[in-house]
Amino acid sequence: MARPTIVIALPTSESIAVCAELDAAGFEILPVEHPDELKAAMEGRAEPGLAILDGEIDIEVALEYEATLGGEERTVPMLTVVSPRAFERLAGQAGGHTGDEYFTRPYSADSIRWRVEAMCIRRETVDDGSGPILQGGEIERNAWGGRATTIAVFNPKGGVGKTTVATNLASVLQSRKDKSVLLIDADTVTGHVTTSLAIDSVRTVADSWRDEAEGGPSESMHDISSPHDSGMRVVALTDSPLHTDVLDPPRVAAAIEQARNQFDIIIVDLHPSYSTLNQAIFEVSDKILVPVTPDVPAVRAAVQLRDVAVNLGCRERLAMVINRANSGLSVEDMERTVGMPGLALIRSGGLLFVRAANEGRTVIEMFPKEKITADFDLLADKILGIPKLSPAPKVGFRLPTRSKEPARA
Ligand SMILES: Nc1ncnc2c1ncn2[C@@H]1O[C@H](COP(=O)(O)OP(=O)(O)O)[C@@H](O)[C@H]1O
Numbered sequence: 560m561a562r563p564t565i566v567i568a569l570p571t572s573e574s575i576a577v578c579a580e581l582d583a584a585g586f587e588i589l590p591v592e593h594p595d596e597l598k599a600a601m602e603g604r605a606e607p608g609l610a611i612l613d614g615e616i617d618i619e620v621a622l623e624y625e626a627t628l629g630g631e632e633r634t635v636p637m638l639t640v641v642s643p644r645a646f647e648r649l650a651g652q653a654g655g656h657t658g659d660e661y662f663t664r665p666y667s668a669d670s671i672r673w674r675v676e677a678m679c680i681r682r683e684t685v686d687d688g689s690g691p692i693l694q695g696g697e698i699e700r701n702a703w704g705g706r707a708t709t710i711a712v713f714n715p716k717g718g719v720g721k722t723t724v725a726t727n728l729a730s731v732l733q734s735r736k737d738k739s740v741l742l743i744d745a746d747t748v749t750g751h752v753t754t755s756l757a758i759d760s761v762r763t764v765a766d767s768w769r770d771e772a773e774g775g776p777s778e779s780m781h782d783i784s785s786p787h788d789s790g791m792r793v794v795a796l797t798d799s800p801l802h803t804d805v806l807d808p809p810r811v812a813a814a815i816e817q818a819r820n821q822f823d824i825i826i827v828d829l830h831p832s833y834s835t836l837n838q839a840i841f842e843v844s845d846k847i848l849v850p851v852t853p854d855v856p857a858v859r860a861a862v863q864l865r866d867v868a869v870n871l872g873c874r875e876r877l878a879m880v881i882n883r884a885n886s887g888l889s890v891e892d893m894e895r896t897v898g899m900p901g902l903a904l905i906r907s908g909g910l911l912f913v914r915a916a917n918e919g920r921t922v923i924e925m926f927p928k929e930k931i932t933a934d935f936d937l938l939a940d941k942i943l944g945i946p947k948l949s950p951a952p953k954v955g956f957r958l959p960t961r962s963k964e965p966a967r968a
């Protein structure tokens with residue numbers, strides 16, 4: 560059994576579904592109803608990978624659980640499930656162990672699974688390396704060293720400029736900011752990043768993982784990716800929406816995590832849906848850029864995303880990019896309506912995008928002096944100012960009240 564043990568100390572009504580979900584995901588589950596039960600179960604056993612606790616129980620009982628898990632020296636991270644009100648109260652408090660996180664009710668068993676997966680990825684609970692999902696072995700570090708900032712580009716609506724923003728932002732970071740960039744096309748349904756960059760008939764992650772299952776070598780995202788003329792590397796998860804079974808979401812998230820050691824910046828273009836794959840990618844992203852065009856359907860979709868993101872635990876990492884922004888548009892109005900800080904404005908580029916795509920290039924390379932390139936340049940500077948998640952981050956831990964949230968990042 561390669562996957563870690565997850566202690567589940569939740570009310571029975573929730574525990575059943577969560578246990579079933581985590582069990583199906585291959586985790587060893589350890590449901591307990593009382594700290595004594597946990598104490599007995601932990602004797603002679605390897606340390607659990609994670610404990611899911613109910614944040615609404617008596618403080619004494621909670622402390623007893625914590626003591627059983629190691630007290631002050633505890634290394635087992637805790638995921639505490641609380642009501643949204645308790646969450647807001649806790650958000651204002653400092654303290655807690657590194658790696659601990661909160662999760663708000665109501666939630667689905669599926670959504671808590673993804674949080675558990677991400678916490679395990681961050682803790683690097685790789686046991687013997689033979690697990691079906693997390694790959695063992697030393698993570699290669701090349702000359703670039705550090706951990707890449709990972710940026711997901713998402714809006715649940717299509718046609719708002721996700722792919723345009725992802726591609727041109729990647730290009731500007733590589734060619735004008737001297738960063739090593741990996742652009743990942745994670746739109747498994749309508750992805751066309753590689754073709755629009757004239758990188759045709761290349762291996763996809765799905766190809767590689769299928770080959771691996773048949774005895775082929777294990778390849779990293781870097782190995783699978785192709786170079787583009789702009790200098791960045793580009794990889795697509797798949798070129799067919801039909802055969803995506805091999806793209807197990809936690810494995811994709813783990814592969815992105817691993818690629819962080821080989822690039823400065825990773826940009827991930829997503830399909831407009833709340834798929835489990837997208838949720839897994841949100842979990843490993845430092846920032847989720849939300850392109851929004853100033854029209855009612857796009858704004859509505861962004862408002863919905865803002866609300867859904869509270870349950871997904873990524874609300875704080877959303878940042879709006881106002882796309883096709885014409886003059887006279889009020890950023891403040893957009894921020895107020897959408898309820899997200901605006902990071903940058905990208906003006907309408909007219910046919911420049913079409914002309915660039917015809918050449919398999921980005922607007923950045925082809926039209927370096929156009930104002931739209933300057934817009935992307937500014938966005939890139941904002942991205943470079945984003946603090947990276949620490950190796951054991953508290954994703955979704957703080958939920959600041961709207962009034963306290965900075966208007967601009
Ligand atoms: N700022 C812009 N100016 C002009 N055209 C744009 C702009 N942003 C996006 N487009 C065009 O809008 C269409 C949809 O953009 P795309 O990036 O594919 O959206 P999504 O990935 O969200 O579905 C594309 O044809 C693209 O060239």
Ligand SMILES: [Mg+2]
Pocket residue numbers: 721722723746828829
């Ligand atoms: Mg797209």
